[in-house]
Amino acid sequence: MAYSVKEIFPTLQGEGIQSGRKAVFLRFSGCNLWSGREQDRDSAVCVFCDTDFVDGDRYDDAHSLALAVERCWSGTGQKWVVVTGGEPALQLDSDLIAHLHDLGFLVAIETNGTKSLPAGIDWVCVSPKADAALAVTQGDELKLVFPQTLAPPERFQALAFHHFLLQPMDGPELTRNTTLAADYCLAHPQWRLSLQMHKMAGLP
Ligand code: SF4
Numbered sequence: 001m002a003y004s005v006k007e008i009f010p011t012l013q014g015e016g017i018q019s020g021r022k023a024v025f026l027r028f029s030g031c032n033l034w035s036g037r038e039q040d041r042d043s044a045v046c047v048f049c050d051t052d053f054v055d056g057d058r059y060d061d062a063h064s065l066a067l068a069v070e071r072c073w074s075g076t077g078q079k080w081v082v083v084t085g086g087e088p089a090l091q092l093d094s095d096l097i098a099h100l101h102d103l104g105f106l107v108a109i110e111t112n113g114t115k116s117l118p119a120g121i122d123w124v125c126v127s128p129k130a131d132a133a134l135a136v137t138q139g140d141e142l143k144l145v146f147p148q149t150l151a152p153p154e155r156f157q158a159l160a161f162h163h164f165l166l167q168p169m170d171g172p173e174l175t176r177n178t179t180l181a182a183d184y185c186l187a188h189p190q191w192r193l194s195l196q197m198h199k200m201a202g203l204p
Contacts, residue, residue, distance in 0.1 A: 001062070001093060001095065002059065002060050002061070003028065003058070003059045003062075003065050003096070004028065004029040004030060004056050004058055004091065005026065005027065005028055005029060005056050005057050005058075005059055005065065005068075006027040006028065006029045006052065006053050006054075006055070006056040006057075006085075006086065007027045008024065008026050008027070008068055008069055008072055009024070009025055009072060009204055010022075010023070010024050010025075010072045010074070011023060011024075011025055011198065011203045011204050012197075012198065012201070012203055013082060013198075014196055014197045014198025014199065014201075014203060015143065015167060015195075015196055015197070015198070016125055016141055016143050016165055016194050017140070017141050017163050017165070017192075018080075018108065018123065019194070019197050020197065021080060022077060022080065023080045023082045023108075024072040024073055024079075024080070024081045024082070024105075025081075025082050025204075026065075026069055026081055026082070026083050026088075027051075027085060027086065028053070028056075028083070028084070028085040028086045028087070028088045028090065028091045028092070029053050029054065029055060029056035029085070029086055030053060030085065030086045030087065030090055030091075031046070031049070031053055031085055031086045031087040031090075031112075032087050032090060032112075032114060032115065033045040033046035033087065033112060033114070033129055033130075033132055034046050034047075034049055035054075036049075036052070036053050036054040036086075037054065045129060045130050045131075045132050046112070046129040046130060046132070047130075048145065048169055048170075050170060050171075051085075051086070053086035062095040062096040062098070062099045063099055065096060065099075066096065066099035066100050066102070066103055067103075069081050069100060069103075070103045070105075073105075078106060079103070079104045079105040079106065080105065080106050080108065081100055081105045081106070081108065082108045082109075082110060083107060083109045083110070084109070084110040085110075087112055087114070087115065088110070088111055089109070089111045089112075089114075089115035089116070089117055089136075090115060092109065092118060093118050094118045094119060097119075097120040097121065098120070101120070106122040106123065107120070107122050107123070108121070108122060108124075109121050109123070109124055109125065110125045110127060110143075111124070111125070111126055111127070112126070112127055112128065112129050112132060113126035113127070113128055113132075113134040113135060113136040113137075114129075114132050114133065114134065114135055114136075115135055115136075116135045117136055123141075124136065124138075124139030124140050124141075125139065125140060125142075125143055126139055126141075126142050126143070126161070127142075127143045127144065127145065128142070128144060128151050128155075129148070130148060130150040130151055131150040131151070134159075137159050137160065138160035139160075139161050140161065140162050140163065141161055141162065141163040141164070142156055142159060142161040142163070142164050142165070143165045143167055143194055144156060144165065144166055144167065145167050145168075145169050146166040146167060146177065146180065146181045146184065147180055153184065153188065153191060157188075157190060157191075163192065164190050164191045164192065165191065165192050165193070165194040166181040166185055166191050166192070166193060166194065167181070167193075167194040167195070167196070168180070168193075168195070170196065170199075178195070181193055
């Protein structure tokens with residue numbers, strides 16, 4: 001299978017329970033909740049995306065893509081790749097997971113949860129968007145951008161995730177949203193606050 005990839009880069013993970021961890025990010029092109037083009041934003045299911053996932057490079061097979069990921073890892077430590085997008089579940093398959101495992105990587109995914117996942121992923125993070133129905137209702141962490149009128153935390157609190165995180169929505173209301181998210185976590189300790197550390201640290 002061929003893959004469409006926006007970018008691959010080394011960094012520290014910036015969000016969620018694994019925040020601060022050395023990682024390679026594999027960002028796939030394309031998403032099922034927005035085209036990525038500004039003229040379509042108002043009619044999209046997900047309207048607050050701040051990621052460029054349009055176009056990118058083509059990899060003809062899982063082997064060449066896994067090798068490209070490995071070239072971004074330097075030094076020692078457990079190899080950790082975060083598969084993101086766009087919506088990575090549109091392209092991640094068992095073949096690529098197997099090749100990444102063969103190279104010694106643990107495979108984490110950041111998904112909007114609307115597409116079922118292949119087996120073998122080592123860390124599943126679901127970030128629900130608006131009223132998009134979830135196909136993935138269990139995993140390691142549920143990380144909710146907050147506030148979203150159509151996605152209140154109460155809708156997800158009974159799902160089978162190990163960790164529940166609220167992440168203030170970025171943009172002109174970030175300060176207000178951070179206060180709202182912090183207040184919610186104080187009142188509902190099932191939830192933890194997740195800040196976008198990579199932005200504070202100037203990382204990609
Ligand atoms: S689901 Fe994720 S990648 Fe897709 S438009 Fe929303 S924030 Fe962007």
